[in-house]
Amino acid sequence: MDLLxxxxxxxxxxSGLIYLANVMRPKQDIGRWSQALRQWRPPRTPLRVHLENNSLDEHDAAEILQAIGGDVQAGYLHHNNIRSLEPLTPFIEQHWETLKELHLSHNRLSTTETKALLLLLGCTKVSAAGAETAGSCSWLRLEFNHIDVDGLLEQLPSQIKNRLQLGDRGCTPRHCCCQGRRYTKHIHCKFLTEQRTIMPEHKIHHRDQRREPAPSRSRCQDDEETQDNPKTVT
Ligand SMILES: [Zn+2]
Ligand SMILES: [Zn+2]
Incomplete structure (x- = not known):
């Protein structure tokens, strides 16, 4: 059966590029692509998964992401309709050691959801041999959600808060040029302070009933996020 x-x-x-930006308008595309991804044998290289601009909610995104074998290095989920982290947690946990970049700007995440995300990405784990490892996420885009940034920073444990780099120091997902980078593994969150209206949790879920029009495709601040364009697929 040819799904695709x-x-x-x-x-x-x-090359490891999975380019599914702007392709999942109708709901049935999600099932079709997740089935196809299950059948696909991924290359051994780290995967870069583009799912931006698809109006996906967290369940849709989780369905697609969970279908991907191989090690995911970057997840591009910006310009979707993601309000909750819970469905995405198994994916994040599974790829915790390889996931360097997560792009979640222009979604509907609340302060509480963002805090849970940072706790998950910023925690350390102790291996059976007793070695402590930190997750590899160093690039997180969260602008234009519903995050009360001051409230978030107040609630975060200092070991995670100290790793956040909110300013733009010229770092890229592949290169950190922050001072003290040898001692502190930064999680770069530039533009975090730019947010949509902060809303209480229940209101974000309520709005879910009437879906907003498809997000505009303006390039605004997503230059890095859209650097892999379909032309890279040859
Ligand atoms: Zn839900
Ligand atoms: Zn840096």
Missing amino acids: TPSDAERLHP
């Missing part, structure tokens, strides 16, 4: 057209199949690239 030849041009669809090109979106799953041997």
